[in-house]
């Protein structure tokens with residue numbers, strides 16, 4: 796399958812980017828073709844009516860149109876979506892054709908906090924539903940990610956580590972059902 800991954804923060808040491816790269820590696824190891832958009836690749840101008848989309852914006856738009864599914868790995872800022880990712884979503888929602896309509900999405904988050912970014916994913920679900928994207932009901936969250944993620948972005952906690960291949964299985968079967 797062709798899959799896209801977007802997320803992380805603009806911080807060089809982003810835990811979410813680390814997790815995103817781990818998920819991309821696992822999907823590639825399963826034989827899928829992945830395109831990743833994280834960190835500086837998402838440092839876009841603020842959306843403003845009349846602004847022309849940059850090459851970076853068009854690259855993600857093209858990748859989402861070509862992809863059968865999208866993995867979002869998002870930090871939680873004040874129980875919501877960080878500004879740079881909301882800006883990316885808004886930009887993409889203005890481009891034609893909409894890359895969001897009918898797009899299967901897996902939501903993931905990592906946070907040093909005890910909830911693992913789960914509250915931010917509630918906001919993501921509202922936004923994705925508004926655009927017609929189809930988020931998998933389950934999500935992957937990594938609490939205490941500053942301690943729980945190893946250098947390659949793999950969870951150290953055995954339960955969370957075991958949850959990763961399971962949620963990828965669930966997501967890939969959703970993508971197969973919707974997009975085969």
Ligand SMILES: Cc1cc2nc3c(=O)[nH]c(=O)nc-3n(C[C@H](O)[C@H](O)[C@H](O)COP(=O)(O)O)c2cc1C
Pocket residue numbers: 803804805806808809810811812870871872873874875905906907908909910911912
């Ligand atoms: C403005 C701001 C708001 C934040 N709000 C939350 C929050 O609501 N919940 C949470 O778990 N962490 C919150 N954090 C902490 C982030 O989860 C933490 O900085 C995390 O490492 C960010 O992701 P990153 O490592 O990918 O950059 C916040 C951080 C910032 C800068």
